[in-house]
Amino acid sequence: MKITSLLLTLLILTTNCFSLNTEKPNILFIAIDDLNDWVGVFGGNSQVRTPNLDRFNANGGMVMSDAHVPSTVCCPSRSAILTGKFPHNTGVYGNKNNLRNAPLAKDLLTMPQYFSKHGYHTLTRGKIFHVHPSNDGPRGDQGQWAFDEWSDAKGWVPPLGDQRPTNGLPNLPNDKKNYHSIGFDWGPTVGNDETKMKDYCTALWAAEQFQNRQFDKPFFMAVGISKPHLPWHVPQKYFDMYPLDDIILPEVILNDLDDIINKWGKPVSAHSTWLRVETYGQRHKEAVQAYLATITFVDDCIGVLLNGLEQSPYSENTIIMLWSDHGWHLGEKQRYGKTQLWQETCRVPFMVKVPGVTPDNADCKGIVNLIDMYPTLIELCGIPKNLDNDGRSFAELIRNPNMEWKEPILSDYNYGGHRIYDGRYSYIVFEKAGTEELYDHKVDPMEWNNLVRMPEYAQTLERLKKYIPLVRQQEGPRN
Ligand SMILES: [Ca+2]
Numbered sequence: 001m002k003i004t005s006l007l008l009t010l011l012i013l014t015t016n017c018f019s020l021n022t023e024k025p026n027i028l029f030i031a032i033d034d035l036n037d038w039v040g041v042f043g044g045n046s047q048v049r050t051p052n053l054d055r056f057n058a059n060g061g062m063v064m065s066d067a068h069v070p071s072t073v074c075c076p077s078r079s080a081i082l083t084g085k086f087p088h089n090t091g092v093y094g095n096k097n098n099l100r101n102a103p104l105a106k107d108l109l110t111m112p113q114y115f116s117k118h119g120y121h122t123l124t125r126g127k128i129f130h131v132h133p134s135n136d137g138p139r140g141d142q143g144q145w146a147f148d149e150w151s152d153a154k155g156w157v158p159p160l161g162d163q164r165p166t167n168g169l170p171n172l173p174n175d176k177k178n179y180h181s182i183g184f185d186w187g188p189t190v191g192n193d194e195t196k197m198k199d200y201c202t203a204l205w206a207a208e209q210f211q212n213r214q215f216d217k218p219f220f221m222a223v224g225i226s227k228p229h230l231p232w233h234v235p236q237k238y239f240d241m242y243p244l245d246d247i248i249l250p251e252v253i254l255n256d257l258d259d260i261i262n263k264w265g266k267p268v269s270a271h272s273t274w275l276r277v278e279t280y281g282q283r284h285k286e287a288v289q290a291y292l293a294t295i296t297f298v299d300d301c302i303g304v305l306l307n308g309l310e311q312s313p314y315s316e317n318t319i320i321m322l323w324s325d326h327g328w329h330l331g332e333k334q335r336y337g338k339t340q341l342w343q344e345t346c347r348v349p350f351m352v353k354v355p356g357v358t359p360d361n362a363d364c365k366g367i368v369n370l371i372d373m374y375p376t377l378i379e380l381c382g383i384p385k386n387l388d389n390d391g392r393s394f395a396e397l398i399r400n401p402n403m404e405w406k407e408p409i410l411s412d413y414n415y416g417g418h419r420i421y422d423g424r425y426s427y428i429v430f431e432k433a434g435t436e437e438l439y440d441h442k443v444d445p446m447e448w449n450n451l452v453r454m455p456e457y458a459q460t461l462e463r464l465k466k467y468i469p470l471v472r473q474q475e476g477p478r479n
């Protein structure tokens with residue numbers, strides 16, 4: 001009896017480890033900027049070409065098809081993922097809140113720091129942390145301090161011609177002269193060659209590390225791909241893959257915003273970028289074409305990166321997590337852009353490969369938040385838990401992708417903006433504006449019909465509202 005139970009214990013122990021190898025696995029942590037679910041294996045757009053991401057899925061990169069972000073703009077999303085704490089707990093709500101200046105975030109150990117402390121060599125290139133102005137030098141604060149080895153991302157190719165914006169789309173008369181006045185732009189780059197572009201160079205750098213280096217410790221490599229963030233300037237050949245006449249626009253309804261009423265009794269208004277595209281020649285197809293073209297460029301970079309790992313000695317002992325910091329609207333809800341808390345920006349492509357564990361061509365339906373990556377990687381690598389982490393490990397789900405995993409999850413946006421999603425319903429509240437929304441994804445995947453005032457949903461509302469955080473920290477200092 002004793003021997004049998006000893007064998008059983010051993011069997012449980014070994015099957016719980018992802019590999020029989022006693023050495024800790026390496027980690028490849030790939031961040032993509034502003035990529036929504038327009039990836040072949042995520043099904044968000046039937047025209048998009050992402051052969052490398054699709055092949056990754058075919059080779060053990062499990063699709064996490066119901067993954068959501070802790071916040072819907074770069075800095076709060078990335079800061080939450082990297083510190084393991086939600087914006088409402090740190091006060092890092094916006095792009096101007098550097099986590100290093102936030103009293104409730106600055107002493108947290110970020111993911112790379114934590115892995116370094118527990119025996120990993122950490123190295124990086126490309127955008128992982130949001131970039132902030134800094135006195136340390138012209139490159140600004142890009143999170144250099146968080147890694148053992150930081151490499152400057154190089155490479156740039158200008159857009160063709162001298163006209164700016166390249167797309168010739170003027171501001172609306174009342175538009176503020178802000179980021180979007182020049183940033184909301186698209187067009188081909190000079191030379192029709194992707195190999196000098198920053199993301200391509202970053203992917204090549206990573207491939208060279210895998211192939212040319214002998215690491216004496218397990219590594220945690222973070223690679224940041226900056227596109228499809230605006231501007232959508234990529235070589236002409238990517239535009240040519242998507243003939244303008246053939247572009248299918250996302251389905252939208254023009255009165256979609258009318259059922260979202262603020263506390264002044266007014267409906268929410270359309271975003272100025274959408275109005276600009278609509279007003280000056282309804283150039284929606286051009287915008288969609290440019291975003292698709294930029295995604296395919298990103299997919300080529302991912303191909304270089306993943307092939308580099310595949311052909312290296314590290315291919316069988318490296319966990320890969322590939323994620324986007326939030327999604328993007330391409331006209332849905334009369335909007336081009338990120339922010340807000342609708343499905344288009346909350347749900348993101350997220351893929352996980354654990355060699356020998358995640359099956360080929362797998363699609364896991366469990367509901368996860370990217371803030372859960374931190375505790376999950378800790379568990380998969382067998383290092384001590386970080387008690388500061390807000391998220392919960394989904395390592396068990398990785399081992400059993402078909403198990404039920406549907407705890408409602410939270411996304412924050414600014415102070416008092418929250419979304420609770422349980423796989424069927426999404427409840428959205430913005431306290432300052434006084435708006436509330438409830439959508440039933442089973443019948444309304446585009447979130448067109450706001451059910452929040454319908455009495456038959458009172459119980460559902462009550463249930464979801466219990467997940468809204470009761471304590472919200474004030475916003476931390478701005479840059
Ligand atoms: Ca972003």
Ligand SMILES: [Ca+2]
Nearest residue numbers: 256259448449
């Ligand atoms: Ca609506």
